Amino acid sequence: MLVAWALAQFNPAPLRLRRLGYVRQSGLLHARSRRCRAAWTPHLEHARGVVAAAAAATPRRGLAVVIGSGLLDDVPLDRLATLFERVSLVDAVHPWPARLAVRRHAHVSLVTAEIGAGLAGDLAECCAGADLIVSANLLSQIPIVPLDTYEARGRVAPSQLGAQLIEAHLAALDAFARTAGRVCLITDTVQREEDRAGRITDSLDLMFEVALPQPEAAWDWEIAPYGEIGRHHRLVHRVHAYPDWRAARR
Numbered sequence: 001m002l003v004a005w006a007l008a009q010f011n012p013a014p015l016r017l018r019r020l021g022y023v024r025q026s027g028l029l030h031a032r033s034r035r036c037r038a039a040w041t042p043h044l045e046h047a048r049g050v051v052a053a054a055a056a057a058t059p060r061r062g063l064a065v066v067i068g069s070g071l072l073d074d075v076p077l078d079r080l081a082t083l084f085e086r087v088s089l090v091d092a093v094h095p096w097p098a099r100l101a102v103r104r105h106a107h108v109s110l111v112t113a114e115i116g117a118g119l120a121g122d123l124a125e126c127c128a129g130a131d132l133i134v135s136a137n138l139l140s141q142i143p144i145v146p147l148d149t150y151e152a153r154g155r156v157a158p159s160q161l162g163a164q165l166i167e168a169h170l171a172a173l174d175a176f177a178r179t180a181g182r183v184c185l186i187t188d189t190v191q192r193e194e195d196r197a198g199r200i201t202d203s204l205d206l207m208f209e210v211a212l213p214q215p216e217a218a219w220d221w222e223i224a225p226y227g228e229i230g231r232h233h234r235l236v237h238r239v240h241a242y243p244d245w246r247a248a249r250r
């Protein structure tokens with residue numbers, strides 16, 4: 001907790017997004033990603049491979065946009081920067097490892113924006129004219145802060161809010177897929193809690209019952225190995241990858 005808090009303090013972010021809790025969430029993610037580095041490595045390698053392949057298959061190489069760029073752990077930034085004339089990284093919070101990485105490339109820029117209202121506002125602006133749009137392990141995260149905000153205010157969130165936010169992001173990707181060169185989506189979909197015998201002791205639908213098409217690739221992400229949430233339990237997320245969202249939607 002202390003490490004997460006300390007990491008979050010160094011991340012510049014607009015006061016509104018800090019107050020909403022995005023900076024705190026980013027600090028928690030940063031701290032866990034470093035604690036669970038070994039367990040996360042296969043997932044991050046899979047994800048980077050999918051993004052690199054989607055980039056290589058994009059014929060026009062003007063602008064690439066990565067939504068949910070965060071720590072850039074699952075983003076092959078150097079590869080994107082080599083292939084594209086411009087790269088935009090979009091997130092509510094750009095933690096300092098991402099800020100340092102960007103300094104290596106004059107044509108990579110950071111856009112601080114809250115994604116959630118579908119095509120409206122910031123997202124449409126950032127993605128206008130993009131040849132490649134990557135949604136990088138963001139989709140399942142979009143409902144977290146809005147739902148937490150209701151809870152923090154002692155109010156009950158509308159029952160469909162999570163599903164609506166997921167659907168709004170997918171609708172935005174559908175719209176981009178009609179105009180952008182290529183849209184690549186990587187998202188975790190379901191959380192399983194397992195015991196040491198491999199039995200599933202709990203599960204959580206991270207998509208709020210919104211159906212996704214058949215993925216081109218799928219893998220397990222051991223997000224909390226044994227010891228992270230308890231000695232005898234671990235959390236595993238099922239990840240879906242769609243290097244070509246338009247083709248997956250057909």
Ligand SMILES: C[S@@+](CC[C@H](N)C(=O)[O-])C[C@H]1O[C@@H](n2cnc3c(N)ncnc32)[C@H](O)[C@@H]1O
Nearest residue numbers: 068069070071072073074092114115136137141
């Ligand atoms: C699981 S991380 C994605 C992993 C990231 N690609 C990386 O390599 O670190 C989710 C990211 O989504 C961002 N995020 C969550 N909700 C968001 C929202 N509504 N608008 C913008 N960014 C959001 C978080 O700040 C976080 O960086």
